[in-house]
Amino acid sequence: RSFGDTLSSPLVCITLCITSNAGIGSIAVYWGQNGFEGSLAEACSTGNYDIVVLAFLYQFGNFQTPGLNLAGHCDPASGGCVSISNDINACQNQGIKVFLSLGGEYTGRYTLVSTQDARNLADYLWNNFLGGSSTSRPLGDAVLDGIDFDIEGGTTQHWDELAQMLSDYSQEGQKVYLSAAPQCIYPDAWMGKALATGLFDYVWVQFYNNPPCQYYSGNAVNLLSSWNQWASSVTATKFFVGLPASPEAAGSGYMPPHALISEVLPSVMFSNKYGGIMLWSRYYDRLSGYSSQIRHVNFVSLPGNTSAIKASV
Secondary structure (H helix, E strand, O other): OOOHHHOOOHHHHHHHOOOOEEEOOEEEEEEOOOOOOOOHHHHHHOOOOOEEEEEEEEEEOOOOOOEEOOOOOOOHHHOOOOOHHHHHHHHHHOOOEEEEEEEEOOOOOEOOOOHHHHHHHHHHHHHHOOOOOOOOOOOOOOOOOEEEEEEOOOOOOOHHHHHHHHHHHHHHOOOOEEEEOOEOOOOOOOOHHHHOOOOOOEEEEEOOOOHHHOOEOOEOHHHHHHHHHHHHHOOOOEEEEEEEOOHHHOOOOOOOHHHHHHHHHHHHOOOOOEEEEEEEOHHHHHHHOHHHHHOOOEEEEEOOOEEEEOOOO
């Protein structure tokens, strides 16, 4: 579908448009929870993603041995995920950041019970996934770019301390990026204290499975209201609109690409806090082609604080 005709005339645009053009921003996607989504290297080779988040470190805290789950891709317990190191390097060589996500759907397997518990986890993440060293790195020698907090239960405590400890590791050399995936209902029930630290580089708000603040019945008003509250209340480098990549990817909150392009992006993407779109997940995006439909959309800002779609999708 072409949106080029939403601009009245190229000549008029040259004389009247503010010279501010913007693309979709960055696209982040979660990978690792479906064995039929293809390899990590295949995901990165599409050219559609700027950040890939490996999901999940699902077990940690309470002084237990951390556990990684990458669904049907490999078995970390037997050392079977070490080969993913090559895929991580391939992604990073294309300029794509690769993070590890902590948490996910809460099943009682993760929590933090003390400051020392947070310290143990920070040290484990540094030595096994980031710039430290260990004889048992589950993903091999590749050095991940950051840690994602997708905390949906367990405790409200010590996540702020964990964020500070991980951030401090940036002083060891390579920056440790921090991202968070709070639910769109503000404030987040679990990560409020952590987000208040202002340490997070990226906050991709989950605008799904939460009817009060998601796209609902063809209406984006609640989503935009929630977006404004997050962007004005939390200190972070960039905020992302988190969406399901297909109707099957979430219980509710799916927004078709055309609705995102016409009803949401013109209201948020010219903000200096806007970072892009987060999609759950690579498996559903592979089926729907969501990222391909939005990747090359561009906007041009017009007088009167409005915008128009400049490219075709």
